[in-house]
Amino acid sequence: xxxxxxxxxxxxxxxxxxxxxxxxxxxxxxxxxxxxxxxxxxxxxxxxxxxxxxxxxxxxxxxxxxxxxxxxxxxxxxxxxxxxxxxxxxxxxxxxxxxxxxxxxxxxxxxxxxxxxxxxxxxxxxxxxxxxxxxxxxxxxxxxxxxxxxxxxxxxxxxxxxxxxxxxxxxxxxxxxxxxxxxxxxxxxxxxxxxxxxxxxxxxxxxxxxxxxxxxxxxxxxxxxxxxxxxxxxxxxxxxxxxxxxxxxxxxxxxxxxxxxxxxxxxxxxxxxxxxxxxxxxxxxxxxxxxxxxxxxxxxxxxxx
Ligand code: DON
Numbered sequence: 001x002x003x004x005x006x007x008x009x010x011x012x013x014x015x016x017x018x019x020x021x022x023x024x025x026x027x028x029x030x031x032x033x034x035x036x037x038x039x040x041x042x043x044x045x046x047x048x049x050x051x052x053x054x055x056x057x058x059x060x061x062x063x064x065x066x067x068x069x070x071x072x073x074x075x076x077x078x079x080x081x082x083x084x085x086x087x088x089x090x091x092x093x094x095x096x097x098x099x100x101x102x103x104x105x106x107x108x109x110x111x112x113x114x115x116x117x118x119x120x121x122x123x124x125x126x127x128x129x130x131x132x133x134x135x136x137x138x139x140x141x142x143x144x145x146x147x148x149x150x151x152x153x154x155x156x157x158x159x160x161x162x163x164x165x166x167x168x169x170x171x172x173x174x175x176x177x178x179x180x181x182x183x184x185x186x187x188x189x190x191x192x193x194x195x196x197x198x199x200x201x202x203x204x205x206x207x208x209x210x211x212x213x214x215x216x217x218x219x220x221x222x223x224x225x226x227x228x229x230x231x232x233x234x235x236x237x238x239x240x241x242x243x244x245x246x247x248x249x250x251x252x253x254x255x256x257x258x259x260x261x262x263x264x265x266x267x268x269x270x271x272x273x274x275x276x277x278x279x280x281x282x283x284x285x286x287x288x289x290x291x292x293x294x295x296x297x298x299x300x301x302x303x304x305x
Contacts, residue, residue: 004299005038005050012036012291019279019287022259024164027157031057031261031278036288039199041207042271045216053199057276058154060258061093061111061284062202063139063192064119065209065231065239068110070138071122072227083122083177084108084115088237088244093284094164096171103175111238111256114168118177120188128180128188135192142208143201144217154260155194162190193258199274202264206272209254232266243283243290251293252303257285265293267302 013036022028037052071080085106089095094113108115125131140148169186172178178185207216209232212225235254240247247255255265261278263286273296275289297303 001040001048002050005040005048005296008292008295008299009036009038009051011295012288015288015291016277016279019277019281021278022280022284024161025154025158025259026161027151027154028058028260028278033279035261036277036292037199037275038292039203039274040271041200041203041216043207043211043216043269049199052276053274055276056196056198057262057278058151058193058258058260059139059195059197059202059262060193060260061113061116062197062256062258062260062262062264063135063195064111064116065235065256065264066139066142066205067116067119067123067135067192068231068234069142069223069227070135071110071119072230073138073223074124075122077226077230080110080119080122084110084118086110086234086237090242093241094168096168103171103177105177109238110234112241113165114172116192117165117169117185117189118172120185120192121178121180123188128184132188132191135188136195138222139195139197139201139205141215141222142205143197144204144215145201148201149196150191151194151196155191158190158193159187162186165189197262197274199262199276202262202274203272204274206264206266206274208272209266210268210270210272212268232268235266240285240290241283243281243285247290247293248305251290251297252305253293253297255293257289259284261286261289263289263293268304270302
């Protein structure tokens with residue numbers, strides 16, 4: 001298996017040259033575009049890894065399924081679904097997605113920025129820092145890694161420059177989808193995106209979702225299976241934004257990308273996969289990461305279809 005992964009990385013490395021680092025968050029331009037790593041963990045905890053799998057990077061949008069999980073754990077499916085819809089937008093992650101002068105909850109989903117910002121308000125906690133700390137704790141639990149922390153520099157960089165997200169959040173506020181102070185809500189969102197992870201962390205979080213909420217590391221049930229079905233289904237439809245259909249056809253498993261260069265893929269009942277390669281395609285997805293998953297899916301028959 002290690003040999004196969006090394007072969008895949010070697011074959012796909014050339015695609016990193018066709019991608020571009022995210023530069024709208026200045027701190028992310030410090031990444032090395034040549035970094036490329038993969039970590040796979042299967043249900044019986046067998047690990048396979050290759051390349052720069054120990055590198056740390058910020059989770060960015062890969063935190064959105066964790067945000068959704070916590071919102072579900074705190075409020076249940078009906079409440080979450082009433083606040084943030086489940087349909088693919090077919091638009092970029094930061095699109096201003098409303099029409100006819102009215103924003104409706106069914107126009108957004110938990111994987112686009114607007115949906116994720118709205119979900120921050122659903123998490124329980126006295127302050128937005130409390131809400132974030134609960135999210136960080138859940139991330140540690142899902143990854144079985146108590147050492148996961150936030151990257152202060154990336155957080156400050158995004159907080160300083162994240163005016164598009166501010167615009168999206170003010171739109172949510174205008175249409176009553178956020179009640180609290182916009183800057184407080186955004187602070188939680190920016191912190192969430194700045195959680196620092198490795199390929200191993202993403203693979204282990206993916207495995208916990210693939211195992212429908214039961215930790216393969218402690219035997220503990222972290223969340224009810226019905227929430228894994230909900231999150232994985234939304235990832236299948238919306239996890240790669242307006243590239244989700246193409247990804248479903250070529251790879252065929254639920255996955256989530258982030259502009260930090262990470263991809264978490266979930267092969268239900270079988271394995272979790274974490275990939276890191278920070279050069280992105282025009283949709284904000286890791287370009288070589290997607291190619292590697294395509295190859296891997298064909299070799300290991302991963303498609304759930
Ligand atoms: O809010 C943003 O724009 C970033 N913190 C996260 C966006 C992201 O990762 C999109 N994913 N591919």
